[in-house]
Every structure is written in C-alpha cells, then in structure tokens.
C-alpha cells in the first residue's frame with residue numbers, strides 16, 4: 450500500500466521530480482478514500498479546499514444544469530491526475546462537480562497540509578504552476594475551436610459538422626488518453642453535440658415557415674377581388690389608367 | 704422619363720413609411736431628383752422620419768388639395784434642412800422634397816368627413832413632378848384598398864407591395880397583387896419586411912415568389928435596432944452596414960435599373 454502511494458506520487462504531475470523527503474512528508478499527510486461509482490468527491494458550489502489525486506479509476510468533471518437532469522461534461526480524469534486544485538489555490542467555492550465513473554481510490558491533501566509542506570519546499574509550488582499551465586493550454590485549445598465553431602453557427606454555416614465527422618473529429622472519436630488534444634476533443638464532443646442540436650432545431654423551424662406560407666383561401670380572394678373590380682370607381686379608374694398609359698406611350702414615341 | 708413609385712401594403716404597420724423614406728433617401732443620394740408624398744392623409748407618419756413636426760412642416764397637401772396653395776409651397780426641401788442626426792446629414796445638398804400631410808386633428812377629420820378628390824390628387828402628383836423636375840416620386844400610402852389607394856396603384860410605374868411573412872398578411876396581399884395586375888402596373892414587386900431571423904431568407908423569397916407569382920425585391924429582417932432607432936432618423940443612412948440597410952439598397956438597385 451505505502452509503496453503504491455509512493456509510486457503514484459513519484460509519477461504524478463505535481464510531485465514527480467521532488468526529493469524523496471517531500472514525498473515522504475506527503476505520504477504522512479494524505480488520506481486515502483474509496484468512492485463508489487456515481488458518488489461525488491467534489492460538489493459544485495461547496496466551500497472546501499482539499500485537492501484530490503486519483504489513484505485508480507476514472508472521474509468526470511461536470512457542471513450540473515440548473516433544475517434539470519442534464520449536465521455538461523467538462524473533462525474526464527484518470528489515475529495520477531489531480532482534481533480540485535482551483536479551490537486549493539483561491540479558496541473560492543467549487544466550480545464543478547467531480548463524480549466517480551468507476552470504483553475509485555483517491556488521495557486527499559488538505560490546503561493546510563499543502564501550505565505547510567510548500568513553506569519548506571517552495572519547488573512544489575512551481576510544479577503545481579507547471580501543471581496548471583498545461584491545463585490552461587488545454588482550455589485554450591478547446592476555446593479556440595469552440596469560438597471558431599460558434600462564429601460559424603452564428604453565420605448559419607454548419608458545414609463544419611460534416612467536415613469534422615468525415616475527418617473522424619470530436620463527434621466520432623473516443624480517445625481516453627490523457628494527452629491535451631485528446632482531452633480537448635472529449636470536451637469538444639459535448640460542444641459538437643450541441644451544434645448538431647442547434648442545426649436540427651433550425652431545420653425544424655424553417656420547415657414551419659413552409660407551412661405558414663401556403664395558406665391563401667382562393668375562394669375568399671376571388672370574392673374580394675370581385676367586389677372591388679365590380680365597383681363603378683374601379684371601372685372608371687381602369688379606363689382612365691388606360692388613357693394615361695396610352696398618352697404616355699405616345700409621348701415616349703414622339 | 705420620371706417614375707412614380709408607390710409603396711403599399713394591405714395591412715397597416717408593415718413598414719411602408721420607413722421603407723418609403725429609406726428608398727427615397729437612397730435614390731436621392733444616388734444623385735436623382737426625388738419627391739415623397741404622404742398620401743396617408745388619415746394617419747400621416749413619414750414626416751417624423753425627417754424630423755418634422757406640425758409646425759416645421761409648413762403648408763400641407765391638404766391645403767393644396769383644397770386649392771389654397773400652389774404645390775411648390777407644400778414641398779419641403781430635406782436637402783436644405785437635414786437636422787443634425789447622423790443619418791440625415793448625409794442628405795445635405797441633395798434634391799429630396801417631402802410633400803407632407805397635415806397632422807392637425809381638425810384637418811384629418813375634415814378629410815375623413817369630406818373625402819378628397821382623387822383626380823385632384825392625380826393632378827397634384829403630375830404638378831409636383833413637373834414643377835420640381837423630379838426623376839422619381841415616391842408615394843407612401845394608406846393601407847388597404849380604398850379609392851385613394853387604388854388610384855395611387857393605378858398611376859404608379861413601380862409598385863412595391865410590402866408584406867410580413869405572417870399568415871395575417873397573405874390573404875390581403877394576394878388580393879392586392881391581383882388588383883395591381885388588373886390595373887396593369889408595369890413593375891410590380893413584393894418586399895418582405897419584418898422577417899424573423901429563424902427564417903431561411905432565400906427559401907422564403909422563392910416560396911413567396913412562387914405563391915404570388917411576383918418577384919420579391921428583397922427580404923428585410925425584423926430588427927430590434929430599428930425599434931431602437933425610434934423613427935428618429937433614416938435607418939439605412941445611419942446604419943449603412945446593417946442587413947436591413949443592405950436589403951434596402953438591393954431594392955434601390957432594382958428601382959434604378961427600371962428607371
């Protein structure tokens with residue numbers, strides 16, 4: 450068990466490259482939890498500030514949709530990776546929920562313990578920064594693509610949906626690896642699904658326009674025309690119009 | 704040859720006055736001599752778009768129709784009185800004349816009671832064209848198919864019939880299209896205004912052209928920006944890059960090509 454935790458910490462993004470002293474300090478402080486599938490280790494909005502490291506199993510990072518069953522999946526995270534580092538740093542309420550996808554073993558490190566160790570070993574802070582920067586890059590990759598697509602959606606141009614699918618894009622691949630682009634792709638798959646829904650809804654609404662247009666009651670129309678055309682005024686007007694036009698045509702020729 | 708362009712719709716509130724003002728302003732900007740007549744004597748409105756009120760508009764069409772003043776005293780030269788709003792100032796120096804209708808309650812009830820002489824109006828229009836040497840005379844009409852409207856349809860060279868893509872407008876527009884054809888209007892065009900953005904404009908155009916057997920000059924979007932403008936300015940001059948303004952210029956091209 451202890452050996453396992455040691456290996457895990459040594460291989461983790463945050464703590465690899467740190468001297469064994471630090472790893473041992475960490476091993477004294479972390480608490481191990483076992484979590485059942487479907488259980489949350491972090492609840493959005495909650496005011497706690499531990500960071501968790503996945504030992505085994507997978508979690509999803511989600512934003513629950515208000516008042517609905519649905520949720521927006523932001524990320525999938527697996528062994529050796531951290532979750533909850535934002536609240537550890539800024540102490541603000543949790544920005545997303547983290548839910549176990551399989552049986553989970555996680556290590557918890559409290560903010561207090563983390564700060565105490567960091568006081569002795571400031572290098573730990575630098576490693577944390579490096580990891581956070583990597584996450585930022587992943588978010589930027591995602592944002593760049595999402596913004597490009599959003600512009601297209603705004604212009605009513607959905608051609609990218611087909612192109613992406615033909616190229617085996619985010620609508621089709623399921624790559625569970627932890628590379629930034631694989632992660633961005635999983636994240637983008639949710640956006641992609643949304644774009645497909647928007648396109649479908651737009652197509653349905655356009656369909657309604659067709660139905661709107663064809664309703665002209667021709668019997669009623671003929672009756673209304675009859676009433677106007679049958680009046681004395683109309684007969685006189687028509688005659689005068691003809692005269693005016695004839696004169697105009699004459700003057701054109703002259 | 705000068706051209707009379709009537710802007711009409713079967714139902715009210717379709718955007719006739721705004722369209723008339725914008726088309727006329729754009730044609731004037733293209734260097735043509737342009738007049739605008741408000742024949743909606745029952746509920747005049749177009750003067751507002753040019754920043755006029757009951758006092759500043761001076762003599763009106765009502766007085767001319769009663770034989771009280773000559774037509775040149777009714778003409779209000781917009782090019783000389785643009786006001787300082789961002790769109791209208793662009794009209795400075797252009798030959799754009801408005802022939803306003805009175806907005807005085809007493810004048811309006813007088814017309815409603817006595818009616819007005821359609822022949823006199825016809826004479827007046829010819830008079831305007833001749834006196835001011837106009838290339839184009841735009842007529843902003845009263846909705847429906849009353850006698851004055853039928854007259855303005857019958858004397859127009861170009862009739863722009865505005866409709867909203869809405870069931871309420873289809874029936875009346877169909878009747879009006881047939882009447883215009885019976886009156887042998889040379890150039891009849893539909894103009895769709897207030898189209899919701901969820902419509903596919905290209906499809907809408909094709910569908911309406913098919914059903915009414917009449918060309919659609921443009922499909923103009925419903926836009927909050929227009930409501931915000933609160934009729935305080937000529938929209939297509941103030942916001943030239945707006946989709947509504949681009950649609951208006953499409954119609955202007957159609958009109959100028961006919962001319």
Ligand SMILES: Nc1ncnc2c1ncn2[C@@H]1O[C@H](COP(=O)(O)OP(=O)(O)OP(=O)(O)O)[C@@H](O)[C@H]1O
Nearest residue numbers: 715716717718719720721846897924925926929930
């Ligand atoms: N495309 C548009 N999008 C949003 N609002 C519009 C649009 N076109 C016109 N409007 C608004 O609709 C209202 C009616 O416009 P307007 O006065 O030009 O219509 P009208 O046909 O002349 O009306 P009436 O029949 O009363 O004379 C105005 O408030 C105007 O700002």
Ligand SMILES: [Mg+2]
Nearest residue numbers: 719720743748
């Ligand atoms: Mg009007």
